[in-house]
């Protein structure tokens with residue numbers, strides 16, 4: 001019997017592939033047989049990801065997705081895709097009272113506008129094939145819970161979940177599926193943003209609040225992405241998948 | 251911004267604690283209202299008034315408002 005969880009023969013674009021969850025996802029996709037297109041800004045770290053991928057035929061497309069010009073260049077070089085994981089994103093802490101317009105625009109640009117406009121371009125240029133699978137990496141923040149100072153970040157993550165529902169409808173005729181993944185805290189360089197205010201002690205206290213007594217690892221999220229990209233999840237679209245070690249249970 | 255002005259601005263970030271309770275030698279971490287929201291407000295306030303970035307670690311390292319004021323000067 002053919003393995004329904006295999007990604008053999010699929011071309012998958014992973015944004016944010018130079019670090020953290022995106023890198024873990026790219027590695028897991030390649031392990032499952034996919035050819036992966038790696039997107040990110042840091043060429044050195046993208047090459048490191050490339051070096052750790054199993055199999056052949058992967059591609060690096062380096063560039064800042066916040067630039068319209070760069071998005072065009074990247075899409076022109078893009079092979080026809082069977083899956084996309086929109087993982088590139090940034091974090092930010094600012095309270096509602098001290099909201100700064102430029103910072104707010106910055107995080108919306110990276111976390112919302114850029115993936116949505118890249119997605120638009122991929123569709124226009126017919127780079128997303130029938131029966132493909134699209135995943136947005138959202139967060140528990142915004143949709144399920146929040147903490148002080150996380151309003152702007154949470155708003156971007158909730159925006160993705162809102163958008164994905166409509167996209168799922170628009171693309172359903174072509175059999176293209178769209179889902180979101182909502183991770184709890186995952187150990188990646190992104191954590192350093194909160195680390196500035198949190199400190200090692202508070203981080204440990206937070207870790208203990210996770211019923212499974214640890215933060216997530218990039219693989220924890222990557223394996224869910226693999227499932228959503230594979231034909232095994234062929235009847236799943238418009239879903240929000242929570243992966244948080246039980247954090248939102250209480 | 252002088253130390254006195256900093257103490258006043260610091261006090262303004264608190265909604266429950268009366269302003270009179272804030273002095274240069276107030277140990278801010280012992281205030282009931284001290285927490286992540288007030289801490290983030292002080293970080294933002296420092297950025298707005300001094301153009302300097304302080305961290306959670308800085309806030310933990312200092313005891314009084316004056317300690318913090320002095321630390322900001324060294325940044």
Ligand SMILES: NC(=O)c1ccc[n+]([C@@H]2O[C@H](COP(=O)([O-])OP(=O)(O)OC[C@H]3O[C@@H](n4cnc5c(N)ncnc54)[C@H](OP(=O)(O)O)[C@@H]3O)[C@@H](O)[C@H]2O)c1
Nearest residue numbers: 016018019020021040041042065088089139185186188190
């Ligand atoms: N870590 C967590 O706890 C957590 C929890 C829930 C959700 N998430 C979400 O998961 C996603 C990945 O997070 P992570 O923790 O893996 O973060 P990370 O390690 O900081 O990686 C972020 C990635 O996004 C890329 N990126 C950022 N801005 C970009 C831009 N303008 N153009 C192109 N690429 C850009 C970075 O590329 P370069 O480094 O090459 O610039 C990097 O590859 C984010 O959307 C985040 O919100 C994370």
